[in-house]
Amino acid sequence: MSDDPITSAASPRSDRPVSVGGGSLDVRTSSSDMAGATATPRLAAPARPPVYALVGNPNCGKSTLFNALTGLKQKVGNYPGVTVERKVGTAYSQHGQPIQIIDLPGAYSLAARSPDEAVTRDVLLGRRADTPQPDRIICIVDATNLERNLYLVHQVLDLGKPVVVVLNMMDLLAQAGLQIRLARLQHALGIPVIPCEAVNGKGLIELKLALSRQDLPLARHAWDVPAPIAPAIAELQASLHQNDGRPPLVARAEALLLLTDLDAVRVAGSSPLSVRTTEILQNWKKRWEGEGIDWAGALVNSRYEVIGRLCAEAVQQAGATGPSASDRIDAVVTHPVWGWLVLGVTMAALFLSIFTLAQYPMDWIDGRVTALAEWLRGAMPAGDLRALLTDGVISGAGRVVEFLPQILILYFFIGLLEDTGYMARAAFIMDRVMSRVGLNGKSFIPLLSSYACAIPGIMATRTIEDRKDRLITILVAPLMSCSARLPVYLLMIAALFPAGSVPVLTKVGLMMGMYALGTAAAFGFAWLFKRTLLKGETPVMIMELPPYRWPSLRSLALRMLERAGLFLRRAGTIILGVSIVLWFLTAYPKASAGMPPEQQIAHSFAGKVGRALEPVLRPLGFDWRIGIAIVSSFVAREVFVSATGVVFGVQTDSGGNLLPLRDALQRAVWPDGRALFTPLVCLNLMIYFVLAMQCLSTTAVVRRETNSWGWTLFQQVYLSATAWLVAFAVYQTGRALGF
Amino acid sequence: MSAQFQTIIALALVALAVALLVRGALRKKKSHGHGCGCPTDEFKARLKR
Numbered sequence: 161m162s163d164d165p166i167t168s169a170a171s172p173r174s175d176r177p178v179s180v181g182g183g184s185l186d187v188r189t190s191s192s193d194m195a196g197a198t199a200t201p202r203l204a205a206p207a208r209p210p211v212y213a214l215v216g217n218p219n220c221g222k223s224t225l226f227n228a229l230t231g232l233k234q235k236v237g238n239y240p241g242v243t244v245e246r247k248v249g250t251a252y253s254q255h256g257q258p259i260q261i262i263d264l265p266g267a268y269s270l271a272a273r274s275p276d277e278a279v280t281r282d283v284l285l286g287r288r289a290d291t292p293q294p295d296r297i298i299c300i301v302d303a304t305n306l307e308r309n310l311y312l313v314h315q316v317l318d319l320g321k322p323v324v325v326v327l328n329m330m331d332l333l334a335q336a337g338l339q340i341r342l343a344r345l346q347h348a349l350g351i352p353v354i355p356c357e358a359v360n361g362k363g364l365i366e367l368k369l370a371l372s373r374q375d376l377p378l379a380r381h382a383w384d385v386p387a388p389i390a391p392a393i394a395e396l397q398a399s400l401h402q403n404d405g406r407p408p409l410v411a412r413a414e415a416l417l418l419l420t421d422l423d424a425v426r427v428a429g430s431s432p433l434s435v436r437t438t439e440i441l442q443n444w445k446k447r448w449e450g451e452g453i454d455w456a457g458a459l460v461n462s463r464y465e466v467i468g469r470l471c472a473e474a475v476q477q478a479g480a481t482g483p484s485a486s487d488r489i490d491a492v493v494t495h496p497v498w499g500w501l502v503l504g505v506t507m508a509a510l511f512l513s514i515f516t517l518a519q520y521p522m523d524w525i526d527g528r529v530t531a532l533a534e535w536l537r538g539a540m541p542a543g544d545l546r547a548l549l550t551d552g553v554i555s556g557a558g559r560v561v562e563f564l565p566q567i568l569i570l571y572f573f574i575g576l577l578e579d580t581g582y583m584a585r586a587a588f589i590m591d592r593v594m595s596r597v598g599l600n601g602k603s604f605i606p607l608l609s610s611y612a613c614a615i616p617g618i619m620a621t622r623t624i625e626d627r628k629d630r631l632i633t634i635l636v637a638p639l640m641s642c643s644a645r646l647p648v649y650l651l652m653i654a655a656l657f658p659a660g661s662v663p664v665l666t667k668v669g670l671m672m673g674m675y676a677l678g679t680a681a682a683f684g685f686a687w688l689f690k691r692t693l694l695k696g697e698t699p700v701m702i703m704e705l706p707p708y709r710w711p712s713l714r715s716l717a718l719r720m721l722e723r724a725g726l727f728l729r730r731a732g733t734i735i736l737g738v739s740i741v742l743w744f745l746t747a748y749p750k751a752s753a754g755m756p757p758e759q760q761i762a763h764s765f766a767g768k769v770g771r772a773l774e775p776v777l778r779p780l781g782f783d784w785r786i787g788i789a790i791v792s793s794f795v796a797r798e799v800f801v802s803a804t805g806v807v808f809g810v811q812t813d814s815g816g817n818l819l820p821l822r823d824a825l826q827r828a829v830w831p832d833g834r835a836l837f838t839p840l841v842c843l844n845l846m847i848y849f850v851l852a853m854q855c856l857s858t859t860a861v862v863r864r865e866t867n868s869w870g871w872t873l874f875q876q877v878y879l880s881a882t883a884w885l886v887a888f889a890v891y892q893t894g895r896a897l898g899f
Numbered sequence: 900m901s902a903q904f905q906t907i908i909a910l911a912l913v914a915l916a917v918a919l920l921v922r923g924a925l926r927k928k929k930s931h932g933h934g935c936g937c938p939t940d941e942f943k944a945r946l947k948r
Contacts, residue, residue, distance in 0.1 A: 541905075543901075543902040544909035545906075545908045548909040736916070744909075744910075
């Protein structure tokens, strides 16, 4: 098949040196270049930093390499599909020249199936009017999975751009008993192939040297397009160029994609095909169907044949074959029985750490916050400013800061589980349950992210191909207990169980129960939606289990620092602002002098609102003061803690000293003297917060991602109604049973 | 510090908090893109330069 026009057309481009950016030459295709045969070097436009696109399969270390090159901090996960946002950064070559790098979402193929893969395809094909087509491409591949990763590289080479291949995870390659003949691979491809360990920073100098090259060669890229398909590609390429205005090499790459994916509309994406091109495509498909030719399969197989030959030459098995250490660990952690046990123990260890390790720093912060409030009370004369600072700022925003240690421990564990590779195993185990409720396996990662925060979780749903599955995942994601609920749970557990009254494992069990309730509710609603509003088939999950790795402590520390900064910024902005406003609403209008603080709040604006809401909340066991806190926490869930601090935290003991918030809650009573925060009410408040949609930022992201006010409103209504109904049922049943 | 002066300062702080919260709610969030994988306008402008 060497005389195939496509094959022979691609070959002459092999060693042509070209340059981009800071140099004087640039690669542009011209109309004379119709067959995709040549990339004509011509004088470049005024110098600007060359734009590199960073592409690769999910979970091949792309984000780590991007961080290492650009120094930007971003989330690096150890499971597929973490990069849903495109990131841009500036790296510097070995000669100090700036290089723009666009980090594109992970993709297995340019025949995109999901919205994030479509972004990668569209940027590389130059379809996005708002993004320049990259001058050059860095293809990062997982060296331990060369054959699978080279499929995307093979498609990228069709674009006729200078490409640098980065073989990442070389350390794991040696552990897997494999060797790659770099020289042979580099010679076969005709482009630089750089071995690298992005996580350790090894190979970066060599990579930067390659990126600095003015004469980066084009690939020696020849492959035999199956003979029955080749004429169709030539005809489609010509039509795409003439009728659809695609540049020649892009036209060829797009023609190949049109004949790889059964769904032409999906390939065309936001650039619909012209009538003529559609006709050509339909005619060829009809003809092949008549002849019984599997055209899509033929193209894919032909690529894999080339890759297979390349890998057979370049990859050597250096050591004895047999199950790797990862395989042996997986035999246990993905086992149908032991896997669940490992997952349960891991989660228990997480929550145990939150309760035990965080206690000391929490007590320390609590002591400092209380001491500061006491000092202010002594240092300032009585008045509104003192009340604002002590009852609003310190009792409100200050109390939220106490929960920083727990938030950090949560993120440390999440980071640890991601970086070691365990998260992907947890996804694998959970898929058994998720498939039963009809959820897409790909939904697990967005749902898992939602344990930290629903916003990145909802954004991560862009990896889900099916629109209905994506919508279901968005609708149920806020039910996963996010870190903002943690302070609420902890405060309620502290109020429920005075210090030392129960073993810590009881608290751990209760906390795990709340997380389990949220997860069960998410699965339950997904099951319901899948069978009613958003009916559809349950897709099969195909997931890659990455090898286990030692986590990078630097990466974990950076992530914890980032989260600490975000949490403190939130405490210092939104929560502080709401606390100040809430203080005003609880302090005005002023009651007559000498009135106790509780009566002042009842007399205030907030008290009036709370009392207006009480008929709705009383059946749940909540009084008007809890109502104020619930309404305030519609802004963000943590505000519940600051609001209870403002509303209840003004209590003092017999010596006139401020009480810790949990003690203040334990002393709060109904007008008839009954305790307000009974065990049943504390439990009910936790259940309410598990189910209720109390986060304006999440609502805004849902609106943006669904592009629908209807679905946004539906989510708000169904979650709020569920929270109220379940809390009502729990409280009334509890009361009936004598609790 | 007199009680009246404290009241004035406290109310000014409340007004400031309200203003900042409203501004935060109305202000367009700055991000790497437009939520669809597109680059920011600043980045596009930088490329054009």
